[in-house]
Amino acid sequence: MKRLTQLIHDDMRPALGVTEPGAIAFAVATAKEHVTGALQEVRIVLNSGMYKNAFTCGIPNSNEVGNAHAAALGYVAADAAKGLECLDGVTAAHNREAKRLVEAGWVKVEMGEVSSRIHIHVVITTDEGTASLTIDDAHTNITEIRENERVVFSRRVAKEWDTSSSEDVPLIHRYSLRQILHYVKTVPLEEISFIGAAYEMNLALFEEAIRNRKTTFAHFLYQQNGKQIISTDEQKSASLLCNAAIEARVLGLPLPAMSITGSGAHGIIATLPLYAASKVNGWTHEQLLRATALSYLVCMYIKEHSGKLSAFCGCAIAAGTGMACGLAYQKGGSLKTLTLTIQNMASSITGMICDGGNHGCTMKGIVAVDAAYRSVELALAGIAIEKEHGINGKTPEDTMYHMGLIASPGMVGTEKVIVDIMRDK
Secondary structure, X not given: OHHHHHHHHHHOEEEEOOHHHHHHHHHHHHHHOOOOOOEEEEEEEEOHHHHHHXXXXXXXXXXOEOHHHHHHHHHHOOOHHHHHHOOOOOOHHHHHHHHHHHHOOOEEEEEOOOOOOOEEEEEEXXXXXXXXXXXXXXXXXXXXXXXXXXXXXXXXXXXOOOOOXXXXXXXXXXXXXXXXXXXXXXXXHHHHHHHHHHHHHHHHHHHHHHHOOOOOHHHHHHHHOOOOOOOOOHHHHHHHHHHHHHHHHHOOOOOEEEEEOOEHHHHHHHHHHHHHHHHHHOOOHHHHHHHHHHHHHHHHXXXXXXXXXXXXXXXXXXXXXXXXXXXXXXXXXXXHHXXXXXXXXXXXXXXXXXXXXXXXXXXXXXXXXXHHHHHHXXXXXXXXXXXXXXXXXXXXXXXXXXXXXXXXXXXXXHHHHHHHHHHHO
């Protein structure tokens, strides 16, 4: 099952700030490398999920928010070579210049297709020519670059997953929950030791949240936990670590998170509550790494059904369910326990909406941690919303599939309503 190890390894990525502003800045910065001359216009078209997620999102090293400013910073300051950390070197002077471009109307952002599939199309026009760039399906997956309409780079666009064809089934969906659990229990520890890098990165972001005065939830949760990072209260410690880090991320504090499934908040939720539980209970580092592998893989399983960017909160639902399974594993839960945990999570928070990457993600993270703890507590006692009820399926794989369907295609109409509300405010 080395393929599962490789899947986790390839999916873990550092990301500075919420992933969508970073992806927008990366796209513009890369396109800029293919044109010279004085700027006349930056035009960018985003799918609905991308547009929504960056709409009011904090940007690293900036007091500004949103799509247009992220695009403008991509033009004046971003280092494309750094990928999703491309805004690492932004200065006050860069912010002033970016704001000038936005206010002068030189940066235009449009919403294109209502879709859960990532799509970014950038056209930069100068007095000497044009450059265009397209990203599809993953935040830095460039599929085409043009210079003055001449294609200089092209990569085949991935097809929508068609589960009727085994060749198109995502790797994670070729495994059952039973097989995933077997992998988690038996994979050599050294093979998954790289997962530890997620804790180093995400804990540093948490520590920045506690130091920084821009955060509010972080300081309140710290007070609630008796002014301790790790107290004797496992759930409060888990909520503090997880949601302080999420708040730091969405406010644009200048440290990266280790993302999973293309999202730093997913990566935070999938890891930091497990770290807190491990510290409170004195569990081993090996238990933590194995639980995190399970957390990641369950998150991936649901996200491949729901789409990368949809109208439901993948952070709470996909990453939260993954984390709940990791927590159940840490507490000695069996395959049956994991199945019941997934049923409880599916029956409780599946309908939670995503209204963009913003301060509200902190509240959604709080709800996710609370739901995970209650779901696991009940599952360990053999109590769950049984498979006959609601969207639960006959198997845990069916339940996770149904959770994904609620997002895509189920909430496509909801996505448009959310964006309309955000635009009208």
